[in-house]
Amino acid sequence: MRRLRRTQRRHAKANRRLRRHVVAAGAATALSLAAHGAWADPPTATADKHQIALEADADGDRLTDREESALGYCPFNSDQNENGAPDGAELAIRCAQAVAALPLKADVTHSEQTYKEEWLTFGLETCDVCGQTVNMGFVRIVNPPLGLTVEVPIIAIHYMEHGSFSHAGDVHRGRVEIAKLNRVLGIRFPHEPNAHQLPLDYATAASGQLAPDANDLDGDLLADSEELAAGLNLYYADQDENLVPDGVQLAQRCAEIIDQLPVLEPNSPEAKSVYKVNYMLRGMEWCELCGESVNMGYWQIVDPDSGASIDVPEIARHFMQHGSFSYLSGVHGANRTDVAALLEILGLPAACGGPGGWHHPADLNRDCKVDIEDFAAFAELWMNATEADEK
Numbered sequence: 001m002r003r004l005r006r007t008q009r010r011h012a013k014a015n016r017r018l019r020r021h022v023v024a025a026g027a028a029t030a031l032s033l034a035a036h037g038a039w040a041d042p043p044t045a046t047a048d049k050h051q052i053a054l055e056a057d058a059d060g061d062r063l064t065d066r067e068e069s070a071l072g073y074c075p076f077n078s079d080q081n082e083n084g085a086p087d088g089a090e091l092a093i094r095c096a097q098a099v100a101a102l103p104l105k106a107d108v109t110h111s112e113q114t115y116k117e118e119w120l121t122f123g124l125e126t127c128d129v130c131g132q133t134v135n136m137g138f139v140r141i142v143n144p145p146l147g148l149t150v151e152v153p154i155i156a157i158h159y160m161e162h163g164s165f166s167h168a169g170d171v172h173r174g175r176v177e178i179a180k181l182n183r184v185l186g187i188r189f190p191h192e193p194n195a196h197q198l199p200l201d202y203a204t205a206a207s208g209q210l211a212p213d214a215n216d217l218d219g220d221l222l223a224d225s226e227e228l229a230a231g232l233n234l235y236y237a238d239q240d241e242n243l244v245p246d247g248v249q250l251a252q253r254c255a256e257i258i259d260q261l262p263v264l265e266p267n268s269p270e271a272k273s274v275y276k277v278n279y280m281l282r283g284m285e286w287c288e289l290c291g292e293s294v295n296m297g298y299w300q301i302v303d304p305d306s307g308a309s310i311d312v313p314e315i316a317r318h319f320m321q322h323g324s325f326s327y328l329s330g331v332h333g334a335n336r337t338d339v340a341a342l343l344e345i346l347g348l349p350a351a352c353g354g355p356g357g358w359h360h361p362a363d364l365n366r367d368c369k370v371d372i373e374d375f376a377a378f379a380e381l382w383m384n385a386t387e388a389d390e391k
Helices: 002-035 065-071 087-101 154-161 178-185 224-230 246-260 314-321 339-346 372-384
Strands: 115-119 124-126 133-135 138-143 148-153 166-168 173-175 275-279 284-286 293-295 298-302 309-313 326-329 333-336
Touching (some): 065 087, 065 178, 133 154, 148 178, 154 166, 246 339, 298 314
Antiparallel strands (some): 115 138, 124 133
């Protein structure tokens, strides 16, 4: 009996120690996460009341954890592209803009073009939040190549314009099928693309010849052959998980590096690292999309260690600034930079933190360091795990 009491006291003492450790770890995690704003509502420019809060939304970005997993987002990071807007709200606005830009079925110009059909009814419904009235019908969106169709109530589009996939009217109330809508629209990322980001099947010659490799399995504006040659992942469009397609990000990074390179003479003995040679001409050309004028010459980018070089027209650098390795002009026509060669000379991608780079398995917050913040991220994931253990 005495031995049993000693055993019970020993177990009780061990349990008290365990509870203290768990509470301390939980407090440290809460403090760390609070410092990073993980539990607070993510910043938003308007704090729009249309953005209905969700129950299963760990980071408060107006996407449920399950929806984020389906989209390839991080369920514990509310602002992956760090632009001050919740990812879900930003994506909803982007989808509303895409729907508004779709042509009606009667206006399509080719058989594989995604279009919309407006099914209007004789009646109105009212938004619960702002009182605006819209038609109580719906919009049908059709993607012929995929054979997919999705129907979205007009009141839902009204809410999407305000950053919410949930909607509440006096007729329709619920939530849009986000994964299906994004698939039909061909949208995954919330960033707003611009006209300079030309598709890979764009003409590579004035005659309209298509690119020899227009295959882009993950839709990141890098051809599969370019990704393989550069050692990138052709199955993952956002390898550093910042919600900017790898091709767009790499093009912009290349333009930044080219701008910072020293300008030297050809075969300069002063060259200690990669440099550029000025081959500008006495003439200007204009961007066919935005009208900006640039010199019609080019930069020669040289790696003195390997002896490799590549010519980059100034108009190509202009398009890279806007996130595209393809470019279009009246002088150089429609063309595309040799992506693999340029990345090799510039030393991209970086070993850590960039597209194609690697992270240590313990670097959970992807900041290229393994420290207490990664422990906090692990604790958060563990504390939010609700699945029952498999027996």
